[in-house]
Amino acid sequence: xxxxxxxxxxxxxTKGHIDIIRRAAKMFDVLTVAxxxxxxxxxxxxxxxxxxxxxxxxxxxxxxxxxxxSGLTADYSKQQGTDVIIRGLRAITDFEYELQMAxxxxxxxxxxxxxxxxxxxxxxxxxxxxxxEVAAYGGDIHEFVPSYVAQKVYAKLETxxxxxxxxxxx
Ligand code: ADP
Numbered sequence: 001x002x003x004x005x006x007x008x009x010x011x012x013x014t015k016g017h018i019d020i021i022r023r024a025a026k027m028f029d030v031l032t033v034a035x036x037x038x039x040x041x042x043x044x045x046x047x048x049x050x051x052x053x054x055x056x057x058x059x060x061x062x063x064x065x066x067x068x069x070s071g072l073t074a075d076y077s078k079q080q081g082t083d084v085i086i087r088g089l090r091a092i093t094d095f096e097y098e099l100q101m102a103x104x105x106x107x108x109x110x111x112x113x114x115x116x117x118x119x120x121x122x123x124x125x126x127x128x129x130x131x132x133e134v135a136a137y138g139g140d141i142h143e144f145v146p147s148y149v150a151q152k153v154y155a156k157l158e159t160x161x162x163x164x165x166x167x168x169x170x
Contacts (some may be wrong), residue, residue, distance in 0.1 A: 002027075004084035004115070007034040007073045010050050011043045012149050013057055014131055016123035020088040023117055025061050032080060033058065037070040044132055044156055057146050073101075074109040085114045090124050 006024055010017060010033070025031045033054050037047045045053070047068045054066040069076040077085060085105060087098055102114035119126075131144045135153045142150050 001029040002084075003030045003032070003080065003082040004028040004086050005032045005034050005073075005077055005080055005082050006086040007036055007069070007076070008087075009038060009041065009043065009128065010035055010054055011041075011045055011128045012050065012131060012145060012153055013054050014123070014126050014128055014145050014149075015143075016088065016090070016119055016126040018057060018146070019120050019123055020086065020117050021058060021064060022061060024086045024115075025064050027115075028063070028084070030063050030065060031086070032065045032067050032082070034073075034076060035066070035068045036073070037068055039070075044153070044160075049152070049156075053149055053152060056148055072108065074105045074112055077105070077112050078109055083109075083111045083113060085112060087114055087116055088119055089116045090119045090127075 004024060004027070006021060008017065021031065021033060035047050035050045035054065043050070051066050051068050058064045058066060073085060077083065085102075087102070089095060089098060098114075098116065102116075105112050105114060126144055131141050131153065134144070135141045135150075135157055141153060145153065
């Protein structure tokens with residue numbers, strides 16, 4: 001069976017991510033979308049919330065699983081028994097970091113290969129941080145994320161506003 005993992009923060013999942021997920025799912029028997037629990041970032045959504053959102057928006061793609069992991073992507077890939085890591089490329093600005101990560105992962109786990117899918121042009125500008133920023137200023141994010149996710153983003157920002165005013169997210 002050909003399996004791949006698609007790791008990322010997905011804070012929150014966008015239509016750009018979903019486009020990559022759909023296309024990668026056609027290439028592999030099983031695609032595991034893996035939410036990285038990164039202790040260095042202060043996310044808007046918890047790992048569980050991000051996993052649940054991904055499960056909801058991917059529920060119609062039968063060969064997609066959603067999971068969470070911490071630590072090195074190469075270790076997680078080995079643990080999952082897959083040698084393919086999927087990443088999306090939007091612009092040249094993504095390239096340097098992605099190349100460095102792909103080479104690092106191959107150094108750590110020589111059997112692992114990173115497969116890059118280039119973004120569909122309509123989503124080339126789109127990132128989770130853009131979604132968070134537009135929503136934080138009251139803008140409409142329905143172009144960027146499924147409406148299920150949009151509702152979660154607005155609800156979360158509302159909760160945060162009342163709970164912890166003045167906090168910024170990266
Ligand atoms: P990370 O923090 O690991 O970069 P992200 O959730 O921001 O996590 O992105 C996960 C992957 O999806 C990365 O490879 C990123 O380049 C890719 N990606 C993000 N947004 C898009 C998009 N609009 N089109 C294509 N790929 C994207």
